[in-house]
Amino acid sequence: MSAPHVPVKRADFDQVMVPNYAPAAFIPVRGEGSRVWDQSCRELIDFSGGIAVNVLGHCHPRLVEALTEQAGQLWHVSNVFTNEPALRLAQKLVNATFAERVFFCNSGAEANEAAFKLARRVAHDRFGPEKHEIISALNSFHGRTFFTVSVAGQPKYSDGFGPKPQGITHVPFNDLAALEATISDKTCAVVLEPIQGESGIRPAEQAYLEGVRKLCDKHNALLIFDEVQTGVGRTGDLFAYMHHHVVPDILSSAKSLGGGFPIASILTTQELAGYFSVGVHGTTYGGNPLGCAVGGAVLDIVNTPEVLNGVKARHEIFKTRLQQIGAQYGLFDEIRGRGLLIGAQLTEGWLGKAGQVLAAAEKEALMVLQAGPDVVRFAPSLVIDEADIDEGLNRFERAVARLVNQG
Incomplete structure (x- = not known):
């Protein structure tokens, strides 16, 4: 018999x-x-998706089944041994993407940490220690470890912790000329989000990504795509790079990969993976049987035409209605993003007040997000019912009307 739960409260x-x-x-x-x-017992509609994590909503029966079945078999063995769910999930990712090798870890920050370490290791072993510089985009976000916040272009997350790792440069996003002026033969990697998430849902332009790929090739630098937020169906493709037909050398994935269970990965080629030889990098929990069993079930469901096409159709529903609400109430004037990663840019008079929109939405029993202080973010389940979309947007409109009426 389990012990009774101790009552808890927000305080x-x-x-x-x-x-x-x-x-x-x-x-x-x-x-x-x-x-x-x-x-x-108040019921809320969830347009936040656990910050783009709950790719199939809450307690999806297939995911509950996969987790429960695995929980009765094997929880953890460490990477002293391999396990069946990890091998199955890795094979599915290899079959579905450019990748030939997979490394599993536990979070997006860990995945990016591994990606940056791999890039530096490759450059060190191929060209020597001078080739270690990493170029990232201003206002990017790549995780909360000290290395990843330093690579990300937001000083508010990296200042105040002492000397930062060296050899990191930041250039404006979607500015190919700025990158071309900065990249050199000392550059080991360029890292980009196909859609900048935390800084306001800002998609990369097609010509920009194509140009970045060419510059990386010219300077023997690796191209890293951070698809922690855009990956596993979020944009209407299994991964966002597929929409652009620009293939990275390393790709990081997390969030949606486990549908709510902590798991992350990097995807790369056989040649590059060889630089992570035994003992060079590791993780105790990475490739955990529970997470990989759930991740395998997520991939089986998401990587289907029905779900991916459904994401694109749901995007149009959101975009059309949000544009109507924006036009009527003057609260926001641009809808950005792809698939079910959507940002509503606040108008000049409402800049800095995304938090107020979130609070107003919660009063109408709706969960939404912000992407910086000026953008309201929507990242719901990829299989959200249209009835829930309609009702959630009705609640959102009531919240917006209340805000505007209150001035």
Whole structure:
């Protein structure tokens, strides 16, 4: 018999948790599909998707089945041994992408850390220690380890922790001329998000990505795509690089890969993978049987024409309605993104107030996100019912109307 649950409340967070987060005033306790219920049994529609993680919504039956079945067989053996779910998931990723080799870890930050380390190791062994410089985009986001926040182009996340890793340069996103002026034979890698997420849902331009690929080839630098947020169907393709037909050398994936269970990966070629020989890099939990079993079920469902085409169709529903709401209330004036990674840019009079929009939406029983202070972000389940989309957008419109009426 399990012990009874100790009652908890939101105020307990401020007593026992490190204050690096400021969670909402309510505590979700149950989820099903795109609906969530809090401690008071209030029902909310979820357009946040756990920050683009809950790719199939909450408690999808296939994922629950995969996790439960694996939980009764094998939880953890470490990487002293391999395991069947990890091998099956790796094979599925290799079959579905450019990759020939897969490395599993636990989070997007770990995946990017591994990608950056691999790029530097490749350059070191091929060309020597001078070829170590990494170029990233201003306002990018690549995780919260010290290396990844330093590579990301947002000083607010990396300042205040002492001397930063050297050899990292930042250039404007979508500015090929700036990259061309910066890249050199000392550059080991260029890292980009196909859609910048945390800085406002800003898609890369086709010509830009094509040009970046050519510059990397010219200077023997690796091209790394951070698809932590865009990967596993989020944009309507299995990975965003497929839309652009620009193939990276290394790709990082997390968030949607586990549908809510922590798992991440980097994808790369056989040749590059060889530079991570035994002992060069590792992780205790990476490739955990539980996470890989769930990830395999996620991939089986998402990587189908039905789901991927459905993502594109749902994008049009969101975009059309959001444009109508924006035109009517004057709160936002541009809808950006692809698939079900959508950003609504606030108008000049509302800049800096995305947090107020989130708070107003919560009062109407709707969960949304922000992407910086000026953009409201939507990242719902890829299989969200159209009825939930309609009802959620009705709630969002009521929230917007209330905000505008209050001035």
